[in-house]
Amino acid sequence: MVWDDCLHTIKKNVSPQSFKTWFEPIRALKLQDSVLTIQVPSQFFYEWLEEHYISLLKKTIRKEL
DSSP, rough: OHHHHHHHHHHSSHHHIIIIITTTEEEEEEEEEEEEEEOSOHHHHHHHHHHHHHHHHHHHHHHHO
């Protein structure tokens, strides 16, 4: 699955602790028309990811799609 490939790439670019804390809890909900919808546990989680990892997430998802 696309998200599994994304996680594999992200895992190589962050510390093991960051990966476990911030990326393992993310769930892929659907992939439709080259748009990957993911679910995060909370609003705080979403804001923290956006502040710290948005460029890595965008770059990785674009690459895998």
